[in-house]
Amino acid sequence: MKPDPAAPADPLxxxxxxxxxxxxxxxxxxDVRDELAPQVARLEKLLAEAQTLADAKTDEAAHLERVRAALQAEFDHLRHVQHVTNEALNAARAEAGNLATRERSLLSEIEHLHLLTRQLAxxxxxxLTRLDELQQSLASAQSEISARxxxxxxLDAEQRAMKAARSWRWTAWLRSLERTFGGKP
Incomplete structure (x- = not known):
């Protein structure tokens, strides 16, 4: 067998x-691991901020629901007041002018309540639209973090596999000699 002319003569x-x-x-x-670590930390921070924002928006939505329930109760109350007013109107036709003013006032309040209900809706x-957008952003950030x-x-598994390889263990003494006799540390 002839030695390969392209191969170095010394196996060492x-x-x-x-x-x-x-x-x-x-x-x-x-180096790649070190470059990715700050990005992962930044993404985790972004994820925490997104979660905080989502929690705040959830609290706001709960608050808006309580306000809507209060307005609905007020609306129901005003309906009841309107009913009572209509009964009083039928009972006291002599006070027609005064009752007409009260009726207009109640209708104005009901219209205002309807306006508030529409604004609340x-x-x-x-x-809810903003919450959906935040949830989509959060899902995107989570998938990117998972991929990274x-x-x-x-990469860690590849490094462990390389260091666990038989050739790595068998050449440990060469690396030791290299460090001892002038090689790079």
Whole structure:
């Protein structure tokens, strides 16, 4: 068998070159990990802020629901008042002018209440739309975090597999010699 002319003559040099290439790859992987760590932290912070905002919007929606219930109770009360007023109108036709003024006042209040109810419904719709947007943003951020965490796990597994390889263990003494006799630390 003829020796390969492209291969270095000294197997030790070949092994050193391979070791250096492996170390360079490890450093590159560590650099990638270090670059991804701040981004993951930033995304986790963004996720926490989004959760806080979602909680605040949920509280606002609950508050709006309580306000709507109070307005509905007020509306029901005003309906009852209107009914009582109509009965009093039928009973006291002699006071027609005075009752007409009261009726107009009640109708104005009911219209105002209807206006408030419509405004409340619009505000509630806007809050729910905003909440949906925030939930979509949160889902997007969570999927990106999951993908990045999977990549980090993959890189860590690759590094562990390389260090657990038989060739890595068998060449430990060469790396030790390299560090001892003038190689790079």
């Amino acid at each position: 040099n070949l092994l050193r070159q391979q070791l250096i290439l492996a170390q360079v790859r490890i450093m590159e992987l560590e 619009e505000t509630e719709r806007q809050q 965490q999977a990549r980090i796990s993959e």
